[in-house]
Amino acid sequence: MLNLLSIVIGVVALLLAIPATLPLLGWGNWFVLPIALVGTVIGAMSSRNGGRNFCLIVFVLATIRLMLGGGIF
Numbered sequence: 227m228l229n230l231l232s233i234v235i236g237v238v239a240l241l242l243a244i245p246a247t248l249p250l251l252g253w254g255n256w257f258v259l260p261i262a263l264v265g266t267v268i269g270a271m272s273s274r275n276g277g278r279n280f281c282l283i284v285f286v287l288a289t290i291r292l293m294l295g296g297g298i299f
Contacts, residue, residue: 228269228271228272228277229278232265232266232268232272232276232280232281233277235262235264235265236262236265236277238261239258239261239262239265239285239288240284242254243255243258243288246288246291247291252292252294252298255288255291255292256292258284258285259285259288262284262285263285265278266278266282
């Protein structure tokens, strides 16, 4: 059950991260990072790793996008 919840949180974070990849919307990744981190923690409490890994991928993508934009853009 926790794995499914983690996947749902990861999908929400991914849906928020998609528009944040556009120029001048990179600041939206600051909202995505804590959501993906919560999903990772919930996924870590599960017996499966799928949800945790998905949230980690979303977290890494949002972090890379923030680094490319200098943390703001």
